[in-house]
Amino acid sequence: MKRSPPILAAEQLTKHYPLKTAGFSRRSGIVRAVEDVSLTVLSGEVFGLVGESGCGKSTLGRVLLRLEAPTAGQVFFAGRNLGAFGSSQLKKFRREAQIIYQDPYSALNPRQKIGRLIEEPLSIHQVGTRRERLDRVHWLLDIVGLQPDHAQRYPHEFSGGQRQRIVIARALALNPKLLLADEPVSALDVSIQAQILNLLEGLRAEFGLTYIFISHDLSVIEHIADRVAVMYLGRLVEVGPKGKFYNQPIHPYSRALLSAAPIPDPTAQRNRVILTGDVPSAVNPPSGCAFHPRCPERRDICPTKVPTLRQISPGRWVSCHLR
Amino acid sequence: MRETVLEIKGLTTQFRTRRGVVTAVDGVDLTLGRGETLGIVGESGCGKSVTALSILGLLPKPAGKIASGRIFFDGRDLVTLREADLRHIRGNDISMIFQEPMTSLNPVYTVGFQIQEAIRKHRHMNKGASRTEAAKMLGLVGIPEPEMRIDDYPHQMSGGMRQRVMIAMALSCHPQIMIADEPTTALDVTIQAQILDLIGRLKDEIGMSVLLITHDLGVVAEISQRVMVMYAGKVVESANAEELFGNPAHPYTVSLFKSLPKIGGRKGTLEAIPGVVPSLLNLPKGCAFQERCFKAQSRCRQTPPWQEIRPSHRVRCWKPVDQ
Numbered sequence: 001m002k003r004s005p006p007i008l009a010a011e012q013l014t015k016h017y018p019l020k021t022a023g024f025s026r027r028s029g030i031v032r033a034v035e036d037v038s039l040t041v042l043s044g045e046v047f048g049l050v051g052e053s054g055c056g057k058s059t060l061g062r063v064l065l066r067l068e069a070p071t072a073g074q075v076f077f078a079g080r081n082l083g084a085f086g087s088s089q090l091k092k093f094r095r096e097a098q099i100i101y102q103d104p105y106s107a108l109n110p111r112q113k114i115g116r117l118i119e120e121p122l123s124i125h126q127v128g129t130r131r132e133r134l135d136r137v138h139w140l141l142d143i144v145g146l147q148p149d150h151a152q153r154y155p156h157e158f159s160g161g162q163r164q165r166i167v168i169a170r171a172l173a174l175n176p177k178l179l180l181a182d183e184p185v186s187a188l189d190v191s192i193q194a195q196i197l198n199l200l201e202g203l204r205a206e207f208g209l210t211y212i213f214i215s216h217d218l219s220v221i222e223h224i225a226d227r228v229a230v231m232y233l234g235r236l237v238e239v240g241p242k243g244k245f246y247n248q249p250i251h252p253y254s255r256a257l258l259s260a261a262p263i264p265d266p267t268a269q270r271n272r273v274i275l276t277g278d279v280p281s282a283v284n285p286p287s288g289c290a291f292h293p294r295c296p297e298r299r300d301i302c303p304t305k306v307p308t309l310r311q312i313s314p315g316r317w318v319s320c321h322l323r
Numbered sequence: 324m325r326e327t328v329l330e331i332k333g334l335t336t337q338f339r340t341r342r343g344v345v346t347a348v349d350g351v352d353l354t355l356g357r358g359e360t361l362g363i364v365g366e367s368g369c370g371k372s373v374t375a376l377s378i379l380g381l382l383p384k385p386a387g388k389i390a391s392g393r394i395f396f397d398g399r400d401l402v403t404l405r406e407a408d409l410r411h412i413r414g415n416d417i418s419m420i421f422q423e424p425m426t427s428l429n430p431v432y433t434v435g436f437q438i439q440e441a442i443r444k445h446r447h448m449n450k451g452a453s454r455t456e457a458a459k460m461l462g463l464v465g466i467p468e469p470e471m472r473i474d475d476y477p478h479q480m481s482g483g484m485r486q487r488v489m490i491a492m493a494l495s496c497h498p499q500i501m502i503a504d505e506p507t508t509a510l511d512v513t514i515q516a517q518i519l520d521l522i523g524r525l526k527d528e529i530g531m532s533v534l535l536i537t538h539d540l541g542v543v544a545e546i547s548q549r550v551m552v553m554y555a556g557k558v559v560e561s562a563n564a565e566e567l568f569g570n571p572a573h574p575y576t577v578s579l580f581k582s583l584p585k586i587g588g589r590k591g592t593l594e595a596i597p598g599v600v601p602s603l604l605n606l607p608k609g610c611a612f613q614e615r616c617f618k619a620q621s622r623c624r625q626t627p628p629w630q631e632i633r634p635s636h637r638v639r640c641w642k643p644v645d646q
Contacts, residue, residue, distance in 0.1 A: 190583065218586060219588075222584065223584035262512075267565055275516075276517075294513075
């Protein structure tokens with residue numbers, strides 16, 4: 001892989017939420033959504049983040065873009081500490097890092113026309129004259145595969161796939177360098193997913209974008225990502241280049257996850273690792289390695305000591321006592 | 324040849340909407356053999372769930388109704404059956420698992436109470452015996468410590484456990500047929516693997532037939548013997564699972580497979596299906612897929628034939644894809 005400078009780096013990032021004590025609930029505690037995560041996203045790559053629901057991948061994404069302040073740890077964007085940014089610097093950062101969410105239905109204000117929705121980030125950041133902004137809106141509609149006259153329509157006139165195109169056009173309005181895509185195709189029908197994945201790949205090549213791509217779907221991540229990071233209960237358990245990861249996952253959880261992914265081929269031979277038990281809660285994570293209650297290879301050390309993410313071969317990082 | 328437990332002939336289900344009558348299911352034929360798993364695949368709005376609801380007489384009233392067709396179960400036509408008789412069949416002989424376990428369980432009763440309710444109603448057991456039976460079912464679906472968890476309320480359980488409670492409830496009456504509508508869509512892949520594994524084992528143990536409804540081709544390939552593909556209310560292809568996945572013949576099925584990112588599959592641009600699923604209010608004449616089809620020709624404006632291209636492999640197409 002060619003060497004590129006890191007565009008985003010996280011150091012020992014942690015995000016805890018106090019558990020709300022609402023109504024009659026007497027539960028108290030802390031949700032440990034993200035726990036001691038360090039990672040580097042290289043300029044121009046697609047960094048794939050996989051994990052099951054509740055593992056903290058969306059929270060990690062939000063903290064990386066400073067949509068929320070971390071409880072501990074730091075994020076560096078192009079070498080500069082986001083935590084030290086003042087409001088004007090942060091506003092400039094917002095132009096360079098944009099986010100796309102899963103649900104294109106709730107991401108668009110139903111009472112505004114498409115043109116207005118895409119223009120909004122440009123108006124907020126006072127880019128160009130009205131005329132220039134409208135030209136840019138038409139250009140953006142074109143690059144995401146929509147028509148200029150769509151600017152005059154409302155969101156309800158569009159299908160899910162088209163709405164996701166609108167969301168992407170809006171995210172690209174300010175020429176960002178980094179795009180965080182949080183499950184961008186999960187809400188779409190199978191036949192539409194491929195259209196959006198192709199669009200995202202094309203845009204990356206054309207505009208030299210960097211993506212942090214969050215998904216629970218291992219086949220989508222394999223298709224689009226250059227590197228893969230697997231998250232379990234707030235921690236990264238494995239990070240590595242895509243090819244090596246999919247050929248030979250190292251962490252027992254990565255192995256179980258890959259072997260559990262259904263394959264659309266009834267004749268496929270497989271050695272499925274069926275895990276027992278449920279994903280534990282982030283309020284009360286298991287001691288030591290959080291995966292130990294479900295791990296088929298558990299040893300005595302696992303419940304007692306938290307493993308650290310170590311580099312075991314060039315570019316491959318694993319957090320497991322046994323590797 | 325298996326003994327047939329369910330046979331549907333020419334099922335047409337319509338909904339009255341503000342913008343006109345929608346034919347959600349259009350002339351569906353289906354047979355389900357004893358001990359067989361039949362997968363119905365399709366994207367949102369293709370009519371797969373409405374087919375299931377029609378079988379059980381659970382269509383939302385008064386908007387939806389079966390316009391024509393017959394559903395034979397146990398020598399009787401379910402379409403013309405009185406509600407009281409239908410209620411006896413539901414649960415007793417045919418039971419259903421829905422996608423969202425939280426909305427299908429009553430939050431103010433313990434899961435044990437809800438399973439016992441089904442057992443007492445359908446199998447005429449007394450309180451003590453039904454409790455023992457409910458605990459046994461919970462154990463069977465892999466809930467740890469069933470004697471204790473039987474007194475839990477739904478909110479005290481995780482999503483995967485709740486889905487297993489639903490399955491335990493559906494199975495507690497030893498139905499001949501289980502209809503599973505997206506039974507694992509709301510679950511994580513590691514839990515999904517557990518549930519699919521469980522459905523497969525229980526099917527063999529109590530010899531029931533399964534009608535599996537899903538949009539996920541991977542899930543279908545995992546456990547189905549036969550597969551039907553639906554598009555815009557019609558069955559467009561039907562074959563044995565190995566045949567369908569090995570030699571898909573309808574251009575829609577072929578395109579669907581090609582548009583799917585697969586682990587270990589070919590890289591590069593995905594072959595997306597152009598366009599969107601047509602509105603059921605405004606279907607084109609002839610084949611509903613023609614506008615998105617790579618093999619479309621002028622003949623496609625006429626109703627395509629339902630032809631058998633190989634033994635028990637049928638396709639609704641003028642020009643099926645040759646392998």
